[in-house]
Amino acid sequence: MSSIRICIPVVETDCDAACQCLARIHAQGFLAELRLDYLIQPDLQHLLHAPRGPVIATNRLPNEGGRFSGPESARRRLLEQAIDLGADYVDVEFNADPFWRNDLLAHRGAVKLILSWHDFKGPSTPPRLHEIMTAMIDCGADIIKLVTYAHHPSDCLALLGLIPAAQQQGQDIIAFCMGSAGKYSRVIAPLLGSYLTFAVLEAGKESAPGQLTVQEMTSIWEMLT
Numbered sequence: 550m551s552s553i554r555i556c557i558p559v560v561e562t563d564c565d566a567a568c569q570c571l572a573r574i575h576a577q578g579f580l581a582e583l584r585l586d587y588l589i590q591p592d593l594q595h596l597l598h599a600p601r602g603p604v605i606a607t608n609r610l611p612n613e614g615g616r617f618s619g620p621e622s623a624r625r626r627l628l629e630q631a632i633d634l635g636a637d638y639v640d641v642e643f644n645a646d647p648f649w650r651n652d653l654l655a656h657r658g659a660v661k662l663i664l665s666w667h668d669f670k671g672p673s674t675p676p677r678l679h680e681i682m683t684a685m686i687d688c689g690a691d692i693i694k695l696v697t698y699a700h701h702p703s704d705c706l707a708l709l710g711l712i713p714a715a716q717q718q719g720q721d722i723i724a725f726c727m728g729s730a731g732k733y734s735r736v737i738a739p740l741l742g743s744y745l746t747f748a749v750l751e752a753g754k755e756s757a758p759g760q761l762t763v764q765e766m767t768s769i770w771e772m773l774t
C-alpha cells in the first residue's frame with residue numbers, strides 16, 4: 550500500500566492559496582496536480598520555486614473538464630514554462646495539436662509527460678477504448694491516462710482492464726472512472742497497477758466527480774490489504 554501514489558489536485562484560484570495547498574500536500578508525502586486552469590493569474594515562478602515536492606502541471610480546457618478560457622497559445626505557453634521551471638510532470642491532452650504535442654515530447658528533458666484523454670459523457674465501448682489506448686501508446690509519452698464517466702459500476706471494468714493491457718506493452722498508465730458509479734475504480738486502479746490515483750485532502754476541493762478523500766481511500770485500502 551505504501552507504494553501507491555496519491556495525487557491531490559490543487560483547485561485554488563489564487564496563487565498564495567495554491568502555494569499553501571502545495572505545501573500541505575507535500576508535507577503529507579503526496580503528489581500535487583497544479584491545475585493552472587483554475588488560477589486567475591498563474592505565477593509559475595512563484596508556484597514552482599524549490600524546494601518542494603513533486604508537481605504535475607495541468608492546464609485543462611473545458612471540453613475535458615477544465616476551466617482554461619484564454620487563447621490556445623497562452624495555454625500552451627504556461628505548460629512550456631512549467632517544463633522550463635522544472636515541474637516533475639506535465640499533463641497534455643491526447644486531443645491537443647499533434648505537432649505541439651510532439652514538440653513538447655521532444656523537448657521535455659527530465660520532465661515526465663502524461664498524455665491524457667477524458668470522456669465526460671462516457672462510457673466508451675471496450676473496442677473504442679483499446680483503439681484510443683493503442684494510439685496513445687504510439688505517441689511515446691511516459692504515462693498515458695484514460696478517464697471516462699461511469700453511469701453504472703460495470704462501466705469501470707473496461708477501463709480497469711486497460712491497466713494490465715498497457716502494462717503488458719511496457720506502458721505506464723492511469724485509468725479509472727469518474728462519477729458516483731466510478732468511485733470504486735479510483736480505489737481499485739492503483740491495486741491493479743495504475744501509476745497513480747486522484748483523491749482530495751478534504752471534501753469540497755474535488756477537480757472531478759467521484760473523487761474520494763485520502764482518508765476514505767486509505768481506510769478502504771487498509772481493509773483490503
Ligand SMILES: O=C1C[C@@](O)(C(=O)O)C[C@@H](O)[C@@H]1O
Nearest residue numbers: 558607665696727747756757
Ligand atoms: O485527469 C485527471 C483526472 C481527474 O479528472 C479525475 O477524475 O480524478 C482529475 C483531474 O484533476 C486530472 O487532471
